[in-house]
Amino acid sequence: MTLLLLLLVQNPEFVAAARTGTAAYRDAQIARAAGYRPVGPDFPGMGRHWIHPGLILRDTLDPAAPPILEYAEVDGRLTLVGVAYAKLVHDATPPVGLPVPAAAWHFHQGTVEEESFLRSHAGVTHVSPAATREPRIAVLHAWIWLENPDGLLATDNWALPYARLGHRMPPDASHDAARAVALAAGDGGRHYVEALLRAVGRPDPTEEEALARLVQRHQEAARALPAGNTQALADCWKDLLDDVRALVRPEVWERLQVLH
Numbered sequence: 001m002t003l004l005l006l007l008l009v010q011n012p013e014f015v016a017a018a019r020t021g022t023a024a025y026r027d028a029q030i031a032r033a034a035g036y037r038p039v040g041p042d043f044p045g046m047g048r049h050w051i052h053p054g055l056i057l058r059d060t061l062d063p064a065a066p067p068i069l070e071y072a073e074v075d076g077r078l079t080l081v082g083v084a085y086a087k088l089v090h091d092a093t094p095p096v097g098l099p100v101p102a103a104a105w106h107f108h109q110g111t112v113e114e115e116s117f118l119r120s121h122a123g124v125t126h127v128s129p130a131a132t133r134e135p136r137i138a139v140l141h142a143w144i145w146l147e148n149p150d151g152l153l154a155t156d157n158w159a160l161p162y163a164r165l166g167h168r169m170p171p172d173a174s175h176d177a178a179r180a181v182a183l184a185a186g187d188g189g190r191h192y193v194e195a196l197l198r199a200v201g202r203p204d205p206t207e208e209e210a211l212a213r214l215v216q217r218h219q220e221a222a223r224a225l226p227a228g229n230t231q232a233l234a235d236c237w238k239d240l241l242d243d244v245r246a247l248v249r250p251e252v253w254e255r256l257q258v259l260h
Contacts, residue, residue, distance in 0.1 A: 021064025044182030045156030047072030061097040081146040104153040177233035184222035201256040
């Protein structure tokens with residue numbers, strides 16, 4: 001049984017409430033009128049976050065009223081692909097109030113406009129031991145409008161890069177293949193990879209310029225590959241990282257290891 005089906009069986013009320021509560025927001029203009037606003041970058045595996053500040057500040061969590069909606073361009077149309085629940089916390093204890101595993105929550109320190117948000121979604125732990133009592137945001141993703149092969153509550157949905165191009169994710173596609181598809185999808189994908197390399201690797205200005213040229217070259221290579229050629233796409237992403245390693249200083253590459 002898939003994780004999606006398992007959650008539907010175990011928590012049908014949660015999923016039903018989330019879908020019922022956000023169905024109207026499949027029209028982004030209705031979401032805007034309700035108080036949601038787009039913030040931060042368009043993540044290849046998440047889309048762009050639309051945040052309702054008042055809902056984040058509430059003391060309780062309501063499955064029907066997620067503070068974050070996630071939109072992406074799919075077939076040329078701004079499409080609601082998922083939602084996220086968020087709550088301000090002061091330690092690393094996951095919030096309670098939703099029928100989900102505690103491990104499904106992750107934590108951010110800072111706002112979605114800051115590099116810390118990019119770093120945390122790349123798997124970089126940016127909360128220092130000295131900051132364990134500082135305010136942060138606990139976040140839980142729920143892919144109620146675009147099925148996620150990794151599970152309903154997974155942070156990233158790597159079916160999204162394929163959906164942007166009008167394809168279904170092949171069953172044998174790896175995350176690396178999906179990352180190459182995201183790179184091929186448009187300038188947004190290229191800019192995201194460049195921003196990720198800057199935020200995680202912290203290259204110097206000369207390296208940064210060279211990395212931008214390198215990413216553009218690999219974007220062209222990815223665009224030449226069919227979406228169904230999953231092995232070639234995965235190899236394309238691996239080749240990009242190999243070339244990055246050859247380009248940057250060892251200390252920059254060491255910081256970038258998390259991108260593997």
